Amino acid sequence: MEEVALRAEVSLATVDRVLHGRSGVRASTVQRVMRAASDLGYAAPAQTQAAIATRPLRLSFLIPEGSNRFLRMLGDLIGYSHEHWEPFNVRCQAEYIESFDPAALARQLLRHGRKSDGIAFMALEHPVVREAVAELADRGVPTITLISDLSNSRRAAYVGLDNRAAGRTAAYLIARFMGPAARSGGAKVAMIAGSLSYRAHEEREAGFLHLFDEQYPGVRVVGLREGHDDAQKNYRQARALFEQHPDLSGIYNIGGGAEGIGRAIHEARLAAKPVFIGHGLTPDTRALLIDGTMDAVITQNPQGAVMNCVRIFANLRDGREPNSGVEQVRSQVVFRENLP
Numbered sequence: 262m263e264e265v266a267l268r269a270e271v272s273l274a275t276v277d278r279v280l281h282g283r284s285g286v287r288a289s290t291v292q293r294v295m296r297a298a299s300d301l302g303y304a305a306p307a308q309t310q311a312a313i314a315t316r317p318l319r320l321s322f323l324i325p326e327g328s329n330r331f332l333r334m335l336g337d338l339i340g341y342s343h344e345h346w347e348p349f350n351v352r353c354q355a356e357y358i359e360s361f362d363p364a365a366l367a368r369q370l371l372r373h374g375r376k377s378d379g380i381a382f383m384a385l386e387h388p389v390v391r392e393a394v395a396e397l398a399d400r401g402v403p404t405i406t407l408i409s410d411l412s413n414s415r416r417a418a419y420v421g422l423d424n425r426a427a428g429r430t431a432a433y434l435i436a437r438f439m440g441p442a443a444r445s446g447g448a449k450v451a452m453i454a455g456s457l458s459y460r461a462h463e464e465r466e467a468g469f470l471h472l473f474d475e476q477y478p479g480v481r482v483v484g485l486r487e488g489h490d491d492a493q494k495n496y497r498q499a500r501a502l503f504e505q506h507p508d509l510s511g512i513y514n515i516g517g518g519a520e521g522i523g524r525a526i527h528e529a530r531l532a533a534k535p536v537f538i539g540h541g542l543t544p545d546t547r548a549l550l551i552d553g554t555m556d557a558v559i560t561q562n563p564q565g566a567v568m569n570c571v572r573i574f575a576n577l578r579d580g581r582e583p584n585s586g587v588e589q590v591r592s593q594v595v596f597r598e599n600l601p
Contacts, residue, residue: 424460453502
C-alpha cells in the first residue's frame with residue numbers, strides 16, 4: 262500500500278479506501294490509484310478497468326452569465342449533448358457564474374472543485390484565479406482554460422483560438438474591405454472589447470494593433486472601449502464613437518454583444534457605413550451578416566471546443582498526454598456568402 266500511495270501520489274488512507282471499494286474518493290483519484298496498483302502487480306488489469314468504467318468523470322464547465330450569445334450556445338450545447346460524452350464515460354454540466362469578477366470566479370472554481378473531477382472555464386487574468394487553479398492542482402483536480410487562457414498557471418491545457426492571430430485577421434479583413442483608404446492615410450478604426458481582464462481580448466487587441474502598425478501605418482486606431490459583452494453597453498459605446506468620429510471607417514468587436522453595435526450603426530446615419538468585424542457566429546451575428554451590417558465574423562466550432570475539453574480530461578484520467586488525439590481549434594471566417 263505504501264508503494265501504491267507513493268506511485269499514485271496520494272495518502273495511505275486514500276489507497277485503503279480505493280482498494281477496499283469505499284466511497285468518498287474522487288473518480289480521477291480512484292483511477293490513478295488503480296493504475297498504480299496494477300502497474301505494481303497489486304491489482305489485475307481487469308479490476309483496474311472495472312474501477313475506471315464504473316465511475317464516470319464529473320466535469321464542470323463554468324460559463325460567464327450575461328448576454329453573450331456564443332457563450333449561451335456553448336452552455337446549451339453542454340446541457341443537451343450527453344450522448345456525445347458517453348463513449349468517454351464522463352458527465353458534463355454547465356454552470357453559469359458571475360462575469361468579469363476574478364474573486365467570484367476563484368470562489369466558484371474552489372467550490373466546484375469539491376464535487377468535480379475536472380473543471381473547464383473561461384479564465385480572467387488575475388492572481389486570485391491563478392491561486393485557485395494552483396490549489397485545485399494540489400488537490401488533483403485538473404483545469405482547462407476555455408476560449409481565454411491564464412498565463413503562468415498550473416492549468417492542464419488551453420482550448421481555444423490563437424487570439425493574437427484572430428486580432429491580426431480582424432485587422433487584415435478591415436483593411437482589405439476599406440480598400441485604397443487603408444493605404445492612403447487618415448482612415449480611422451476603433452475597437453470595442455468585452456473586458457481586457459480576459460487574456461483573449463487583450464491578445465486580440467495586441468494582434469489588431471500590430472498588424473495595422475506593421476502593414477497599414479496610415480490607419481489611425483482611435484481608441485478601445487469596453488462593453489462587457491453587453492448589447493446595450495456596446496450600443497452606447499458605439500454611439501459615442503460615432504459622435505466623436507463620424508468618419509470612422511472600421512470597427513472591431515473583440516467580444517460579444519454585436520447586435521448593440523449593429524443598432525448604433527443603423528441609427529447613426531453615417532455618410533458611409535464602417536466596416537464591421539466581430540466574433541462568434543450566433544443568431545444575432547448571422548442576422549447582421551445577412552442584412553449587410555456586419556462584413557465578417559471570426560468564429561470557432563463550439564461543439565469541437567467542448568469535445569476537445571472532454572478528450573483532454575479523458576486523456577488525463579487514462580494517463581495519456583493531455584493533447585493526444587485532440588485537434589487544434591481552428592478559426593473560420595464567415596461572410597454572408599458562405600454562411601453555414
